[in-house]
Amino acid sequence: MAGDTKSRVWCYIVLLTLSFELANAQNSFTVPDVTIEILQPKGFRVSIPDASGISLFVFQGHVNRKIDRNAVGSLKGEVLRPTNGRWVYEDTNTQLQVGDVINYYVFVSKNRMGYVKDNLSYTVTTLGNRSGGSTTEKPVNCAPTITSVRGGTACAGQVIFEDDFSALKDAWQIEQYLPVSSHPEYPFVSYQRLLTDPVVSVSNGYLRITPKIQQQMPGFNNESIYLGNLDLFSGCTSRAEECYRQASGPDILPPVVSGRVTTTGFAFKYGTVHIKAKLPLGDWLYPEILLEPFLKKYGSSNYASGVIKIAAARGNRDLRVGSDEYGNKVLYGGPIMDVQCRMQLLSRKLRDNGLWGDEFHEYSLTWTPQYMSLSVDGEEWARVDATGGLASRFPQNCAHLPRMLLEKGTKIAPFDDYFYITLGVAAGGITEFPDNSFSTGGRPKPWRNSGRKAMLSYWEDLAAWQWTWTEPELLIDYIKVIAL
Known part of the structure; x- marks a missing residue:
């Protein structure tokens, strides 16, 4: 099964390589903004909104190191169908810490053409409350605050950034x-x-x-x-x-x-x-x-x-x-x-x-x-x-x-x-x-x-x-x- 998954991933990369230039030239579709949510006790969720003609969503990423758009990431997932109007990939095993940076790219197949959005990164600023990055969704019981986090959300009394310097992180x-x-x-x-x-x-x-x-x-x-x-x-x-x-x-x-x-x-x-x-x-x-x-x-x-x-x-x-x-x-x-x-x-x-x-x-x-x-x-x-x-x-x-x-x-x-x-x-x-x-x-x-x-x-x-x-x-x- 692991070998089959790796083979499929490389097939998607080949597809990406072959179709990206043509799709980019036609400029007919732009991959929507990616939302990342940090889960508790561990893991994260990646999603984009659905659009007519999308048949595949692929996520490739690394934690605290860069990734090339033609490489397979240590974090990877493929989604074949949308859920409630969104294409959602969920990782429930990766343990993240405040300050960690997820470097990633996503690949979308739409109307048999491949589209990529790369050189993306997400810095973990809080754990378990879906803050930071590009997400706009606030956690349940989020009290209003005058504090703003660039590219993210905040709730009153919430720790929005923290580092105890157990290591020098990419933050x-x-x-x-x-x-x-x-x-x-x-x-x-x-x-x-x-x-x-x-x-x-x-x-x-x-x-x-x-x-x-x-x-x-x-x-x-x-x-x-x-x-x-x-x-x-x-x-x-x-x-x-x-x-x-x-x-x-x-x-x-x-x-x-x-x-x-x-x-x-x-x-x-x-x-x-x-x-x-x-x-x-x-x-x-x-x-x-x-x-x-x-x-x-x-x-x-x-x-x-x-x-x-x-x-x-x-x-x-x-x-x-x-x-x-x-x-x-x-x-x-x-x-x-x-x-x-x-x-x-x-x-x-x-x-x-x-x-x-x-x-x-x-x-x-x-x-x-x-x-x-x-x-x-x-x-x-x-x-x-x-x-x-x-x-x-x-x-x-x-x-x-x-x-x-x-x-x-x-x-x-x-x-x-x-x-x-x-x-x-x-x-x-x-x-x-x-x-x-x-x-x-x-x-x-x-x-x-x-x-x-x-x-x-x-x-x-x-x-x-x-x-x-x-x-x-x-x-x-x-x-x-x-x-x-």
Whole structure:
């Protein structure tokens, strides 16, 4: 029976190959949108609506690996007749976890012609409630919510995304690119996806993002920083200008290699995010625990479409401007929507004893159309109220705020669209560390944020800050997003 099934599948693939070009040329039929539903305790259901002339529906897929449209999948099924107006294939044996990605294609025979819809994927964001992917059907007893999941559904109180980092799943993309000078923070790092000695890894149930010194990586030395090049085109996740750099004069290569991950198949609007993390310790380091705009509908330059810092604390154990504390004792976060006036809505919380990076804490954000609330270990420490509109709070010299925020946006704009999650570690940069500040032992900050040689000055001070990187990792224990 298994052999017969495999033979039939290959026959369908041959049919697909022979008829696809003709069917595509005639352009007489488009395979309908595919609906995927996650079942409990395991399995999933795939379906398309019926249409006159359909005589066969075939599903081919893999979990967490790509599939070619001419290949047989580890998940496969054939359907010879519709049920209640839909062509339905049901798998009741595959055990799926939140974060798993089903990569698949479907084949439909209609009026003796073959049609394919390929390069499809579905990210499992919840289990057993038919959410995520392309499904529009809500589970039974689904309470209304203001939360939206891009491409899916949500119910009040539902966990719409969750990861305990038992493995690094395909729900995350490891970024690879070089921030350029137009980046609003312009950190002195390159984000790389390294196969050996990686800066992004999962072990012992933690996501680990560990910054390293570029000159200590294979093939590099101190001279390379000044004269070499960094080619990240293979696997680059950004624009071409951010995939390659040639050092020249004061424009050295980024001296730090670090990591950044983003959710690839998950974006949402409004909800509560919980992230248990241990923040990095080391001079001139800072964590990136962010929500970033998916579509950038208010503009792609600077912070036009907004960024939310869920939690951040500079890695310096002691950092002061006069008597004001800016080091790891200070937790800060909130919405950012302008470079020039980036501190306008950011909040600060000073820790009385110890440092934020000494141990794990649960950092939380509740994001609604009316306000944003920041909490740590269950205690709210900041709230940004959108009464009157966030944009109206900014002075006229915050020139980067687009007029559409005031004219077309909601009160919470630009934070009224889908955002995705970003986790990473950065170093240096032109915004996070105030000028005229002094670190441990009274050592002055070695660069000025507006200086032409900022990155070079930072690098030349290596001996003064490298020894402080005793715990430079960002450790993430878990992340959970809950619908309101």
